[in-house]
Amino acid sequence: MSDTMLDETQLQTLYQYAMVLSQHRDDAYDLLQSAVESYLIKVKRGTQVIECPVAYMRTLIRNRYIDHYRYRQRWQSESFEELALYDISPVDLEQVVIDSDELQGLWAQLSVEDRDILYHWAVLGYSTDEACALLDMPRGTFLSRIHRLRKRCQAMSNSLSRSQE
Numbered sequence: 001m002s003d004t005m006l007d008e009t010q011l012q013t014l015y016q017y018a019m020v021l022s023q024h025r026d027d028a029y030d031l032l033q034s035a036v037e038s039y040l041i042k043v044k045r046g047t048q049v050i051e052c053p054v055a056y057m058r059t060l061i062r063n064r065y066i067d068h069y070r071y072r073q074r075w076q077s078e079s080f081e082e083l084a085l086y087d088i089s090p091v092d093l094e095q096v097v098i099d100s101d102e103l104q105g106l107w108a109q110l111s112v113e114d115r116d117i118l119y120h121w122a123v124l125g126y127s128t129d130e131a132c133a134l135l136d137m138p139r140g141t142f143l144s145r146i147h148r149l150r151k152r153c154q155a156m157s158n159s160l161s162r163s164q165e
Contacts, residue, residue, distance in 0.1 A: 006054070010053075011032070011036075013054065014032055014054065014057050015028060015029070017061060018032045021062065021065045022065060027068075031061045034060075035064060038060055039057055039060065105156070106153055114145065114149055117135065117137075117142065117149065121146060128142060128143065128146075
């Protein structure tokens, strides 16, 4: 075996060193791979590497770790995860079509004022106060109509789903 090649025990020792620095298995593998890659490029080019390749590789691993640490300190990463849980359960296409048909049936049975209230509140997503201001309606009236609309829509939805079965 030539002086430039590393054996399995030396690579394991270098991995352990990278693991001590990074404290994370994947990061340790990345540090070792990067150092081995740089070392092999130098060997391929014929550049005279220091007599002890393991010491040279440790220096490469340490320097790469320090660079990575400095980069993380300079460019802090922020988590953009929201606290809300999302329902990502699959929805059948047939269920979407049925829901669309139900909505058309319910929408046709509502008065113009009720459709206007639902449109501003549920579709456009205005808050109660914003919808009241846009519709020029007292807050109490708006809330009571929403409550009655919910009950009526639930009853109509139940009757439509029973009739479709």
